[in-house]
Amino acid sequence: MIATEAKLKQVLADVFGVDPARIDDDASVDTIEKWDSLNHLKLVLALEDQFKVSLNEEQVVEMLNYPLVKVVLQEHGVEFR
Amino acid sequence: MTSLAAALARVGSEGTYASYLAAQSALPPARDPGTFEVVKLAVLRNFTVEPFLPVLEVELARSGLLAETYVGDFDAIAADALDSDGRLARFEPQAIVLALWLDGLAPRLVERFPSMTSAEVGAESARVSAHVREMLDGIRRFSQAPVLLNNFPLPVRPARGIVDAQRDDSQTEAVLSIDRSLRAIARDVGNVFIVDHMALFASVGTAEGFDERSWMHRRSPIGRSALVPLGREYAKFVRALRGRVRKCVVVDCDDTLWGGVIGEDGIDGIRLGEGHPGASYTALQQELLNLHDRGVLIALCTKNNEADVLEVLRDHPGMLLREEHIAAYRINWEDKASNLAALAMELNIGLDSMVLVDDSAFECGLVSERHPEVAVVQLDLGAGDLASQLTRHGYFDSLVTSKEDTQRTSHFKAEAARRDLQGSSSSLEEYLERLEMVAEIGPPDDELVPRVAQLTQKTNQFNLTTRRYTEADIRRFLASARTDVVYLRLRDRVADLGVVGVAIMRSSDDGVAEIDSFVMSCRALGRGAERIMLDELRRRAQERGCEKVRGVYVPTSKNEQVADLYPSAGFARESATGPSRSFIADVRALPPARSPITVVRTADTRTVAS
Numbered sequence: 001m002i003a004t005e006a007k008l009k010q011v012l013a014d015v016f017g018v019d020p021a022r023i024d025d026d027a028s029v030d031t032i033e034k035w036d037s038l039n040h041l042k043l044v045l046a047l048e049d050q051f052k053v054s055l056n057e058e059q060v061v062e063m064l065n066y067p068l069v070k071v072v073l074q075e076h077g078v079e080f081r
Numbered sequence: 082m083t084s085l086a087a088a089l090a091r092v093g094s095e096g097t098y099a100s101y102l103a104a105q106s107a108l109p110p111a112r113d114p115g116t117f118e119v120v121k122l123a124v125l126r127n128f129t130v131e132p133f134l135p136v137l138e139v140e141l142a143r144s145g146l147l148a149e150t151y152v153g154d155f156d157a158i159a160a161d162a163l164d165s166d167g168r169l170a171r172f173e174p175q176a177i178v179l180a181l182w183l184d185g186l187a188p189r190l191v192e193r194f195p196s197m198t199s200a201e202v203g204a205e206s207a208r209v210s211a212h213v214r215e216m217l218d219g220i221r222r223f224s225q226a227p228v229l230l231n232n233f234p235l236p237v238r239p240a241r242g243i244v245d246a247q248r249d250d251s252q253t254e255a256v257l258s259i260d261r262s263l264r265a266i267a268r269d270v271g272n273v274f275i276v277d278h279m280a281l282f283a284s285v286g287t288a289e290g291f292d293e294r295s296w297m298h299r300r301s302p303i304g305r306s307a308l309v310p311l312g313r314e315y316a317k318f319v320r321a322l323r324g325r326v327r328k329c330v331v332v333d334c335d336d337t338l339w340g341g342v343i344g345e346d347g348i349d350g351i352r353l354g355e356g357h358p359g360a361s362y363t364a365l366q367q368e369l370l371n372l373h374d375r376g377v378l379i380a381l382c383t384k385n386n387e388a389d390v391l392e393v394l395r396d397h398p399g400m401l402l403r404e405e406h407i408a409a410y411r412i413n414w415e416d417k418a419s420n421l422a423a424l425a426m427e428l429n430i431g432l433d434s435m436v437l438v439d440d441s442a443f444e445c446g447l448v449s450e451r452h453p454e455v456a457v458v459q460l461d462l463g464a465g466d467l468a469s470q471l472t473r474h475g476y477f478d479s480l481v482t483s484k485e486d487t488q489r490t491s492h493f494k495a496e497a498a499r500r501d502l503q504g505s506s507s508s509l510e511e512y513l514e515r516l517e518m519v520a521e522i523g524p525p526d527d528e529l530v531p532r533v534a535q536l537t538q539k540t541n542q543f544n545l546t547t548r549r550y551t552e553a554d555i556r557r558f559l560a561s562a563r564t565d566v567v568y569l570r571l572r573d574r575v576a577d578l579g580v581v582g583v584a585i586m587r588s589s590d591d592g593v594a595e596i597d598s599f600v601m602s603c604r605a606l607g608r609g610a611e612r613i614m615l616d617e618l619r620r621r622a623q624e625r626g627c628e629k630v631r632g633v634y635v636p637t638s639k640n641e642q643v644a645d646l647y648p649s650a651g652f653a654r655e656s657a658t659g660p661s662r663s664f665i666a667d668v669r670a671l672p673p674a675r676s677p678i679t680v681v682r683t684a685d686t687r688t689v690a691s
Contacts, residue, residue, distance in 0.1 A: 014099040017106035038131050041301060042102060045132055048305040049098040057298060 001051060002079045008070065011050050015043045028065030043069075051078050085109070086453060092139055093449070093457065098308050105135040108142055116638070117147035120323055123174035123226075125153040125161050125216075128182040129301035136312020137319075144316070144325040145433065145454070155300070156185065162219040170223040176319055177226050178276075179216065182302055183233040183256070186212065194240035194252045202255050210262040217270045227551055228273045229318050232260040234282035234291060271553035274318060274480060278311075285310050317475035324538045324549050327456060327476040328430050329408070330372055331421060333439040334383035334390055337460060338362060338402065343389045354399035361465045366401040368468035373406050376486025377477045378428060381410035382420045382437070417444045418451035429603045431541065431639065436476050481531045481538070481552060485579040492604055495576035513608060513677045516573040520613045523683030525568045525580075530555050532580045533568055536600050541639040543601040543611070545632065545646065546661075550585075550598070563588050564597075565621050569614050571605050571678075581605035582614050586621065586630075593665075594622035595631040599646075612674040615650055617682075623668045630668055635661040 009023040016034045029035045035043075044060050047053070047069070053076040055063075063072045070080065088104035111119050120141065124130055130152065138148045151172045153161045158179070161169035169177075184191040190205050197205070217228060233256050239245035240252040248254075260279060267273035282290045290307030303311060320326065335342045339362050340352030352359040373379055379402070383390060390412045394404050409427050411420035417437070425432050433454035439445050445459040456476050460467055499516070525533045530552050537550040550558075558564040569582035581602040588594040596618060601611050622630045632647040634640075648654065651671050652664035 011099045014103035014106075017103075041129070041295075041299060042098075042132055042135075045305050045308060046097075046099040046102060049308070057294060060298075 001077065002081055003051065003073075005070070005080050007050070008073070008080065009066075011046050012043065012066065012069070015039055015046050023066055025067050026065075047073065051076070053078070089139070089143055090449065092143070096309065098136070098305065101136045101139045101309065101312070104139045104142070108138065108147065111147055111149035114147045116145070117142065118145060118323065118637075119149050120146050120319060121151070121173060121175045122148045122178065122319065123151040123153070123161075123169055123172060123176070124178040124180060125158045125169070126178075126180035127156045127158060127185040128180065128296075129155070129299055130178075130180050130303075132301060133303055133308045133312045133315075136309050137315045140313050140316035141319055143456075144320050146319065146323055146325060148319075158216055159219070162216040164219075165223040169220075174224060174226050176322055177220060177224065177228045178315060179213070179228055179230045181213070181231060181233075182296075182300075183209070183259075184296065184302075185300070190252075190255060191236075194255075199250045202250065206255055206259050206262070209259055210266060213263060214266050214270070217266065217273060221270060225272060225554065225557070227318075227322050228270075229276050229315060230263060230267060230273055231276040231278040232263055234278050234287045237287045237291065271556070272551050276314060276318065281310055281314055282307065313474065317478045318480070320475075321478055321480045321538070322549060322551070324541065324547075325433075326479045326539055327377075327436045328434040328539070329378040329380055329424075329428060329436070330369065330471075330477070331380045331382045331424060331435055331437045332369065333437075333441070333444070334381060334385055334393075334412075336440045336462060337438060338366065338381075339393070339397075339399075340462075343393060344385060348389075348393055348397055351393070351397070353397065358465070359399065361462075361467050363399065363401065365467040365471060368471050370401055370406065372472075372477055374486075375477065375479075378408040378430075379406055380408055380424050380428065381412060382417055382424060383410075383412055384414055384417075385412050387412040416447065418448050421448060421452060421455060429606075438471060479535065479538070481535045485532055485535075488577075488579060492576065492578060495578075496604070499573075499575055510677070516575070516608070516677075518571060518573045518608060518610075518678040519681060520610060520678045521570040521572075521681045521683055522567060522613065522617050524559065524566055525555070529568055529580060530559075533566065533583050536580070536583045536602060537598060540600040540602060541637070542603055543606060543643055544637075544640050545599040545643055546597065546635045547637050547640065548598050558585055565594075565618070565625075567614065567617055567621070569601075569605075569610060569617075571608070571610055578602075578604055582610060584614050584618055586618050588622065588625045588627050592626070592628045593631050594618070594625060594627040594629070596633065599632070608678070609674070609676045610678060611646070612650065612676055613678050613680055615671075616674040617680075619668055619671045619673075628668060630666050630671070631655065632664045632666075633661055634664070 009020045012023045013020040016032050016039060018032065044055055048055060051073055055072060059072045063069045085107040088107040091100045092104050109115055134150060141148050151174065161167055164170065187205050187209050189197065220228065235256055236252045245251040245253060264275055267275055285306045290304050291302055292304035296302040332338060340358050341350060343351055353362050369379055393400060409424055411424055421432065421435060425435060432452045436456040436458060437448050438458045438460060440460045440462055442459060445457045448455055449457050458471060460470055534550055534552045534555050537548065555566060558566050565586040567584045568580050570580045571578040581604060583600050584596060585598040586594050586596050619630060632652055634644060634647065647664035652666040655663045655665040
């Protein structure tokens, strides 16, 4: 699947209730206030819904910042243009 | 557009899970609801429900309801259900979701089924039912609120493999038997409604909707495909319980009722009937007829020449929908937003009772912007499943059905006949005399209870207190020695209007009878029937030895027309608490109603007969 980074940032912004501009390479569990475990679960579901992928458990546990989220999706064949 | 309106519009056009999460963030807090009606919703659960709650809350917001949600602790249902002074009891919920996952209740039944004997399966199933029963009985000690209880999805991989389908003691059969016993419990406890997880997971595909790994790791079983359907499903129930049921479907014609454009293709050229692509339109018409039979009004709103459309309605052999099914229409070249407003006026319903079905993005967009309260279904013609696009939102879903439903459109036809009669009468009084109205009035028997409950749930305009009651509530009132429940059925020389009025009155030791609820269907307004009802209440209060009758008016955005009902009937202003006002009258001082309506009391007839 081909997607844009803007689309990905929008998903994170929707989940965490922040402006998409806040989602950059520094965005992580430590910098986004609402990135807690429940919202992390919602993030997983929103990504799966948006990009039609199924994340495995290791990926769910490790993707704790924006660059890692991108890497995980790339591992599932999502190409960002 | 506000950010909330934009977020809700995005849900409508996009419908992704992320769009629901964004809209949830834009909702106002329950303490500052603005134009929303707040509904207090409790969710007790033995699994992680949090992912689908945003979908439920946003779907409610799309119908004007703002959920104030209480979520019970994880797998701690008993702590809330069995504590009459606990947090749940103090929350005073208006609806309670009991969200259960079978694997959490009876792990062995799900995970180790082949290790169990038939007797053990039976015992384990009975234990599940008994547990649910105990929780419901506990809740009923402090709350009569409706409870939404789910059944369970059927196993994806039956425990013994392919042989399971050959046997009567299969895992599937065990889940089906639990479903049957839950339904019996629901009926027995009363005001408990089954949310059909079995059908829902079958429709999205249990393998897709159930996230087995997420269940194991996080006790969160709802997979991405089931999140939105599940949230929507619960919203249908809450909407129905709060009287937010849509009453009228407004349908476009070209490329909606049939394929093609009648003005260009002609009556022989439009696509309708067997085969591709006509069958898809035929299926949509079938679904419209089903809605018609469920009491939903059908209106046409289309940019065409009137004669062209009427010719199709009368003469096209493939049409299922005929003139007799159409309550009203606007076939002209005006903009649809104005036409919808005119239709709402003609049918005497609110715009928020309407659903527009149209293939045009332009028309749908215009109506959404001018009338955000109208629900819009923009048909995706290419998908070919037009009928399911019409019904999947459950806009018309109600928890009760009654005989009056099937007569609704004929009522509007009769109304047109009455308008002719009115033309030949010189005054309103004379007109009402000519109608030869007969009101049947008395306490409802069991058969009428669904209609009585439905009137309290669906009536918005002539509704003094807007208290919504279920069938179980009405039966409880009828069983109470202090409460009068009275219905009013109206007939005239043109037609039987059916049961059009309900009042509930409670008497107390201090000699005051208080009118808890007083509703009249809009089809019966302007005929003085409400005075007949008040007169009956006065009579009943007097029979009970009450000296005074109290009436309460709780204002909403819809019931302005009854603000002065009590003062104009001879009641005096008593007090005001917040926005509601109460009025009181001495029963002996109230003037008897003078009315051209002949009154027949059913209770009296029965006394004479026995």
